[in-house]
Ligand SMILES: Nc1ncnc2c1ncn2[C@@H]1O[C@H](COP(=O)(O)OP(=O)(O)OP(=O)(O)O)[C@@H](O)[C@H]1O
């Protein structure tokens with residue numbers, strides 16, 4: 338029987354019942370959906386849904402120890418993470434040391450039930466499908482590592498973000514305090530550090546204070562991911578738990594490491610902890626350090642506001658980080674109330690003519706005598722490239738290098754008012770880009786980092802691998818790494834948040850009817866696509 342395998346990014350045909358190669362596909366692809374025309378249930382957690390012509394999920398992995406018990410609803414989809422026993426079926430397990438933990442002695446349920454799942458969609462209608470679920474993060478009754486056997490390492494890659502050191506500290510302390518694992522290896526300077534640098538020993542004592550510092554205690558880098566060299570090194574050093582802190586690029590690297598580890602049949606758990614100041618990692622609610630960055634951005638916005646309200650026709654421009662997504666700019670604007678206009682990569686804008694930025698600036702100057710613009714660094718890149726005839730350049734990881742849209746806009750506004758409108762303006766340009774990410778994390782981010790780190794440790798100890806940990810609708814979950822790298826999180830103009838910002842600043846939307854229609858159509862298309870996956 339011919340069926341269609343569908344995922345968000347690809348679709349291919351397979352036959353049913355699955356040949357051994359189809360089964361293999363199901364076990365390596367951690368988020369595949371299969372359209373089934375028959376009823377089928379196999380052993381040990383590899384459950385297929387029993388409904389005619391339904392789209393549902395082939396469970397990517399058995400979890401080795403636990404099985405999702407009971408009948409699943411027809412429209413219940415679990416996107417499970419791999420487990421070491423998928424490719425090492427004879428791996429022994431041990432009772433979790435947490436059973437004897439004083440800290441957990443009074444906890445009603447120390448261990449997360451194997452049946453606990455976290456729903457990706459929590460706003461549902463009465464008859465709508467239940468959609469995609471992820472395995473709930475947290476301690477498990479059985480672990481697959483003896484404490485004395487664990488040889489863990491931590492690596493940090495990509496750009497900085499407040500809280501990296503807190504995550505690092507809590508992995509080291511969590512392994513020690515919860516599981517009795519002493520000493521973790523620190524890989525210095527990002528992925529390339531695996532094969533080009535010596536490791537350092539991280540102990541609860543040596544990392545005790547590092548959460549008070551910005552940056553990364555281990556240093557970081559872009560580029561230099563060589564999967565084979567990295568896994569050779571993991572093997573040579575006898576490392577069996579790898580904690581990888583980084584953004585979307587880093588998580589892609591982590592997925593490659595996990596696949597190679599599986600191919601070689603190594604008992605190595607690979608755990609990703611998502612990190613990015615841009616908040617552009619898919620699936621999770623928010624990335625750590627984001628709130629700290631938004632808070633710090635307030636200082637720059639305040640400074641711009643103070644400056645421009647103290648002069649005549651003051652125009653302040655504040656450039657904030659956000660390569661492809663405008664979350665920092667959007668949230669900093671919404672938080673501030675001193676911002677008159679926010680420009681982000683997701684929302685096209687134009688300068689001249691009716692409804693354009695120049696017209697709006699003039700209006701605000703006439704009304705208030707001053708105005709503040711917050712600009713995400715990735716906004717308007719195409720205009721800058723055109724104006725400056727700049728060639729597209731990339732960093733060592735292959736990310737587009739941005740042109741300074743802040744400088745460009747400053748110049749454009751100055752030129753317009755001086756030469757066209759013959760109006761004197763007072764321009765103040767503030768560029769705090771690196772300042773907002775080079776600081777230590779605030780109190781709430783510190784707590785968030787602790788949860789991420791402890792849950793990563795619980796997951797690895799329980800034998801899960803190839804996962805990213807993070808909150809989905811406020812509950813921490815283990816998410817297949819590929820799921821967080823297949824798309825990037827961006828500000829959706831079609832969601833209500835951007836509309837909230839527009840109504841708060843009362844700025845023009847700059848959107849023509851055609852663009853609005855195009856975005857709405859794209860959104861409907863995406864929704865239909867996601868329904869194909871989640872609905873039965
Ligand atoms: N597709 C990929 N496969 C394997 N490794 C990758 C891939 N993309 C990026 N990497 C590696 O991941 C590391 C970090 O990537 P990158 O510089 O893009 O930062 P990031 O993790 O996305 O973080 P951020 O965007 O927050 O700065 C680099 O060492 C890079 O070589």
Ligand SMILES: O=P(O)(O)OC[C@H]1O[C@](O)(CO)[C@@H](O)[C@@H]1O
Nearest residue numbers: 496497613614615658659660732
């Ligand atoms: O640290 P670098 O290489 O200058 O990169 C800066 C980029 O990193 C980020 O902070 C995270 O990707 C972006 O916001 C910014 O464009």
Ligand SMILES: [Mg+2]
Nearest residue numbers: 495584585586
């Ligand atoms: Mg990135």
